[in-house]
Amino acid sequence: MGRAFTAQSDLVPLYLLRYDRENTRRAYAKDLETFFGCETVTLEMAASVTFTDVNEALQTLESDGKSPATQRRFLASLRGFFGWLAALGFIDLNPADRHLVRRIPKTSDADQLVTVLTREQAARMLGAIDMTKPSGARNFALVTTLLHCVLRRSEASDMDVEDIGMAGEHTILRLKRAKGGANQTVKVPDHVAGVLRDFIRSSGYHSGPVWRSLSTNHSHGKRLSGSAIYKIVRSLGRQAGIQERVGAHTLRHTGCTLAIEGGASLQQVQAHARHKNIETTMRYVHQRDRLANSAADFIDL
Numbered sequence: 001m002g003r004a005f006t007a008q009s010d011l012v013p014l015y016l017l018r019y020d021r022e023n024t025r026r027a028y029a030k031d032l033e034t035f036f037g038c039e040t041v042t043l044e045m046a047a048s049v050t051f052t053d054v055n056e057a058l059q060t061l062e063s064d065g066k067s068p069a070t071q072r073r074f075l076a077s078l079r080g081f082f083g084w085l086a087a088l089g090f091i092d093l094n095p096a097d098r099h100l101v102r103r104i105p106k107t108s109d110a111d112q113l114v115t116v117l118t119r120e121q122a123a124r125m126l127g128a129i130d131m132t133k134p135s136g137a138r139n140f141a142l143v144t145t146l147l148h149c150v151l152r153r154s155e156a157s158d159m160d161v162e163d164i165g166m167a168g169e170h171t172i173l174r175l176k177r178a179k180g181g182a183n184q185t186v187k188v189p190d191h192v193a194g195v196l197r198d199f200i201r202s203s204g205y206h207s208g209p210v211w212r213s214l215s216t217n218h219s220h221g222k223r224l225s226g227s228a229i230y231k232i233v234r235s236l237g238r239q240a241g242i243q244e245r246v247g248a249h250t251l252r253h254t255g256c257t258l259a260i261e262g263g264a265s266l267q268q269v270q271a272h273a274r275h276k277n278i279e280t281t282m283r284y285v286h287q288r289d290r291l292a293n294s295a296a297d298f299i300d301l
Helices: 011-016 022-036 043-047 051-063 068-087 119-127 136-149 153-157 190-203 226-239 248-261 266-273 278-292
Strands: 164-167 170-175 184-188
Touching (some): 011 022, 011 068, 022 068, 119 136, 119 248, 136 153, 136 226, 153 226, 153 248, 164 190, 248 278, 266 278
Antiparallel strands (some): 164 170
16 A cells, blocks of 8 residues: 555655544644644655754754653654654654654653642632523533543543443443543543533434534534633633633543542542553642642741
8 A cells, every 4th residue: 555655645644544533633743744844745755854853853842942741742743653654664764763863851740730720719610600691501511521520622522412321320421532542431420410411401412512612603513622622611710710721621630639639549530530550640649748748838037
């Protein structure tokens, strides 16, 4: 199949077929466009890249103040793309090989501060939703689901009515194309399930996307994107008078933290949040303990 490519074939769409998550495809496409300076990447262009070009691109990202995490994702995009070309036999050497490119500083998850709302702030955010507006019921159900099911915004965007089901006496949400590639299942607490079902019933949709645009333009009735969900949550955070930048992931962090503070074990939170490693879950405990029991409080001049 690979030999059917020509020197002028656009390689990016073919490369992105490897990935089933839309967010991954979008991010990697953006990184490749940034690196090559155009959307279309031909074999001729790719074959001319050297490890010096990759290192210079990484240096530019660092000079522009991009975080190590952004730099690592950018490098992963390039490394995967050129590795794919090498596997097809189009190039002999991956110019983004780890032995050829600059080292990106590592950051510990335990040292990274995440924005977490207090219980009072989360309640205030729900209370700030104007239930008299057409979007009120949707936004209330959305925020409630994000908080209690600790969903990523892409997982929320992908939700269909058909994904909500039962396992014995428990309501569950089946996540398609979740992070990690496999389908996953999340328990929906009874009171959240009630909010969800009331909203779905009142919306009149019996199938398809749970969260839809209510705009009066051409997007009306279409599935809300992850970006649209972020903007809704961000706007609600401002309306609630919360100073920190609030996004869908803030609600995920908040749900995990409130679960731990409520008595859930780390293993329970890890399973509910679908963290691959327990270290990811531990950062919520580290952050809380580090700030609550800091040596800074003992310094008295």
